[in-house]
Amino acid sequence: MADLTLRQIKKSYGAVNILHGIDLDIKSGEFIVFVGPSGCGKSTLLRTIAGLEEITSGELKIAGEIVNDVPPSKRGIAMVFQSYALYPHMTVYDNMAFGMKIAGESKSEIDRRVKQAAEILQLTKYLDRLPKAMSGGQRQRVAIGRAIVRNPKVFLFDEPLSNLDAALRVATRIEIAKLKESMPQTTMIYVTHDQVEAMTLADRIVVLKDGRVEQVGTPMELYHHPGNLFVAQFIGSPAMNIVPATIEKAGASTSISITGGLKADVPVATPADAAGTSISFGARPEDLCLATGDAVLFEGKVDYVEQLGEVQLVYLDIGRPDSPLVVKLPGNAPVKRGEVLKVDADPGTLHIFNAEGRSFAREAASAIAA
């Protein structure tokens, strides 16, 4: 129901700049996830959209209207907080009805909408309870219900699952996904530091770092075509292996020599003048496999093995003691500590980044996105 447009949004507390000019276009009905490490400004960005923080400079439009100075309640938004923020002295019903009562809606209308929201979230039999008599998952459902009742154009979630235990987190995540499906017109913005939530829920992910947007794209774009080193290492677990390398031959396909001796051909175009420059070479642990033929990407001694059952994480010593190469192998692969392994990868899954950390595949990625 509502597009959001952010233009050069800046936020600073005194001399400290938190957001350095965020530009973002969010289409109506999209599920957007802000993700990034702690302190990257993702929650602040969400709170500026909600109107809980003032915008220092820039322009925020919701449904085409500039809302910089519009109070939160008039922006057509609803927010779900990490700590639930339920009113502890009110019953579930009163919690959900609070906003409508303030707005002076009629009793019958309040009743109808609260009951409807309770139905969706299976809270009907808890309506008379106080929040303290409910479990964490139920409380979070009440918080979501409170947001639904407001019938918002934009739904804001601030790390809503962080306080739940692992099993409940998965269940509630699925509930949120279903909720989004049932409200296809409602724009949702979701802040998390958990990349699983980001990958599973998002239509598009916004990766933030130090108050700047690093990359915006669908989960698969970010995974397959990270725009820079930060995104490459942030998305995916365990993080992508990055090793220094030098370009030997630039062109439509690039030949590189990895520091340590081995060579590789990466099917990524590089400008002709890039030959001889130092770059970073990246390979995801799950893209690496045991070498079967002569082609070998890395060779090293097994330093440590983490057996997870389904898979095992093998740490290879490739001559860089601080950063071993992580390889994700099937759980049944016979790997022993101390043994020397040769690993290889499908060239299509390899990444190279220039000295500034920008991905050479960037053009290709944006081409795919378009």
Next chain:
Amino acid sequence: MANARGKSFLAKFGVHLAVLVFVIIWTIPTLGILVSSLRDKDQIIASGWWNAFSSSTQTEAGRLPSPETQVEKDGSFVIEGNIFGDGPARAVSAFGLRSAAPTQYPAGEAADLSDGVTLIINEDGSFVLTSPVAFEGTRGQRIYYASSAPPRFTTENYETVLFSEGIGRSFINSLTVTVPATIIPIMIAAFAAYALAWMRFPGRALIIATIIGLLVVPLQMALIPLLQLYNNVALFFGVPSKTYLGIWLAHTGFGLPFAIYLLRSYMAGLPKELMESARIDGASDFEIFLKIVLPLSFPVLASFAIFQFLWVWNDLLVAMVFLKTDASELVLTAKLNALLGSRGGDWEILTTSAFVTILVPLAVFFSLQRYFVRGLLAGSVKGG
């Protein structure tokens, strides 16, 4: 492990022992006042309150019936009767004829008065005065006797102090001072505390610092300037200077810094998300205060109410300065003080008045004390 358990047992034992000691130290005097206030006034003087349940022995003076009641019997003149008359029976243990030796003769033994006159007072109080010649004069013989009386409990003392000693009136006066002097500062402080905790405005930090500073201003220092100011204001408006309104304002002023400080720290500790959530729900500051913060602050409001109520109820100084000393405005503490001077020896009056005075603080504390321990916040946020 065993060692640790032994230690904790010792620690627990110590704590319980300490609690017990404190309870005893605090309870026994209160109990003493209560028991004394319920006893007969003569018995209070005769024995301590811890003997209240056993008979008390007291020495009294009396006079036998006048010689007109004498009868001639077997050649002697006899006066008979009971020294207690129709009153409740008591046991006489000894009697005497001179105030210097009030228990010279054990009960039942004959005392020789001179000229052949003998007096026997039996344990039940019956007496026989015998003389070979007729008694003369119109006044009966003066006697002294030690009698033990069974314990007697009565509410007479309460009737006396409440209705004839003026404690009842002072009780009303104290309530008239205390109730508004508790409610007014709470109402003002709650608003101020919310604003200082949750609203952003220039000079907020300065105001908070000033309030903290005011916490340490001694009351005695401000008392007279305040009274002068108030007198001038009263003069300007042409109203009497010593009124209940004056003392309400004075107590409000003296109570406010602490009230604002206490309430502000509590309200500032409420989860920020609650206010933000309410703001997104469209609530104004006033609505947030009224519908969210105030209900959640009930425990701290209650605990401040207890503090302020007790402090105002027990206050003597401010009341002496700001109220008249006639019956219409004399508060309990001042009345007690006056009684100490005028009725200093009448323990039944003093203990009863004292107990009437502590009744209200006790009731206030017991009715509100659960708010000290109960947290209303349970369930609002994770782990709450």
